[in-house]
Amino acid sequence: MEWLWLSAPLFVIFIVARLLEYRYTRYRLTERFIQIRTGAFSATTLLTKRVKVQEIEVTHSWLQRKFGASSLHFHIRSKPLLATELKDVPRETGAQFYHWFKDRTHFVK
Numbered sequence: 001m002e003w004l005w006l007s008a009p010l011f012v013i014f015i016v017a018r019l020l021e022y023r024y025t026r027y028r029l030t031e032r033f034i035q036i037r038t039g040a041f042s043a044t045t046l047l048t049k050r051v052k053v054q055e056i057e058v059t060h061s062w063l064q065r066k067f068g069a070s071s072l073h074f075h076i077r078s079k080p081l082l083a084t085e086l087k088d089v090p091r092e093t094g095a096q097f098y099h100w101f102k103d104r105t106h107f108v109k
Contacts, residue, residue: 003051008044009079009084011038011097015035017040017041018040019026020040020041021038021039021040021073021087023040024037024038024039024040024043025037025038025086025087026083027086027089029042029096029097029100031049031050032049032050033047033049033050034046034047034048034050034053034056034074034100035047036084036086037085038086046076046082046084048078049105050101050104050106052076052077052078053074053075053076053077053101053104054075054076054077055073055074055075055076056072056074056075056093056097056098057073058070058071058072058073058075058090058097058102059071060094064088068090069088069089069090069091070088070089070090070091070092070093070094071087071089071094072085072086072089072094072097073090074086074087
């Protein structure tokens with residue numbers, strides 16, 4: 001019971017961190033490249049070629065469905081294998097990423 005007072009400030013910190021991460025997440029999709037920048041207190045930037053992306057998974061929870069959002073999970077061929085995620089993007093963006101990935105064989109040079 002003596003640690004119960006700590007739960008409210010921790011909850012607020014987690015919510016603020018998630019809101020900041022959402023606010024500062026950026027992505028750019030071109031014909032040959034994808035660039036993803038995520039992070040609230042420290043930023044991580046990923047730049048990779050389209051042909052290196054092995055898998056894209058589009059998921060959504062019941063709450064994301066209510067708000068028209070989805071999460072994108074990327075598996076990128078590298079050493080070691082890299083997995084990254086874009087959380088809470090609009091549902092249309094999820095479809096755009098999926099079609100970008102599906103059509104990647106048309107642009108391999």
